[in-house]
Amino acid sequence: xxxxxxxxxxxxxxxxxxxxxxxxxxxxxxxxxxxxxxxxxxxxxxxxxxxxxxxxxxxxxxxxxxxxxxxxxxxxxxxxxxxxxxxxxxxxxxxxxxxxxxxxxxxxxxxxxxxxxxxxxxxxxxxxxxxxxxxxxxxxxxxxxxxxxxxxxxxxxxxxxxxxxxxxxxxxx
Numbered sequence: 001x002x003x004x005x006x007x008x009x010x011x012x013x014x015x016x017x018x019x020x021x022x023x024x025x026x027x028x029x030x031x032x033x034x035x036x037x038x039x040x041x042x043x044x045x046x047x048x049x050x051x052x053x054x055x056x057x058x059x060x061x062x063x064x065x066x067x068x069x070x071x072x073x074x075x076x077x078x079x080x081x082x083x084x085x086x087x088x089x090x091x092x093x094x095x096x097x098x099x100x101x102x103x104x105x106x107x108x109x110x111x112x113x114x115x116x117x118x119x120x121x122x123x124x125x126x127x128x129x130x131x132x133x134x135x136x137x138x139x140x141x142x143x144x145x146x147x148x149x150x151x152x153x154x155x156x157x158x159x160x161x162x163x164x165x166x167x168x169x170x171x172x173x
Contacts, residue, residue: 001045008046013105015042019097020127024136027090035093042100049170056168057099060160064095067156076148077128078138090136102164103171110165110172116158124153 002008019038023031039057047053069087071077079088109115125146132139139145165172 001048009105009107012042012046012100016097016101016105020094023090023094024131024134027088027136029089032089032093035090035097038097039100042097046100046104049168052168052170053100053103056103056164056171057096059163059167060099060102061092061096063156063160064098065092067152068092068095071148071152074148075140076145078140080138099160102160107172110161116161117154120153120157121150124157125149 002011015038019035022034043050043054065087068077068091069084072079072084072087078084109119128137128149129139129146131137
């Protein structure tokens with residue numbers, strides 16, 4: 001395991017960005033496989049509490065996958081075909097690698113109680129908008145989609161931090 005917090009957080013941030021771009025630019029099963037490799041690397045070299053973090057990553061990937069599935073079913077998100085039955089595996093992969101950041105490169109966001117409520121409704125929708133600009137998803141009605149994504153992230157992001165704090169306190173610094 002890498003000992004330096006700065007090095008671990010920097011690598012965590014870079015791995016998340018790399019995973020996000022791979023998933024968005026090459027959506028599909030190979031991208032999800034790449035995420036599995038990133039998460040394995042994360043658990044082997046960055047995580048200090050591997051089992052707890054693996055459980056946390058799994059819980060967040062399921063929660064995020066369900067949320068994205070709801071957004072596909074309600075027309076907030078679209079894949080261009082309008083026929084998504086289950087959340088695409090590459091999007092679940094993005095949730096998994098995003099979860100690795102909450103105890104590392106994004107752990108600072110829980111330093112102030114109000115910060116997640118300010119950052120999440122901006123950063124979450126921005127990520128989906130960015131993915132739509134790269135062709136990975138579509139936001140059928142841009143305003144409605146962004147507002148719904150902002151509302152969803154306003155709820156889910158603080159909930160994930162709450163989950164980490166109370167069910168996995170060893171992950172909350």
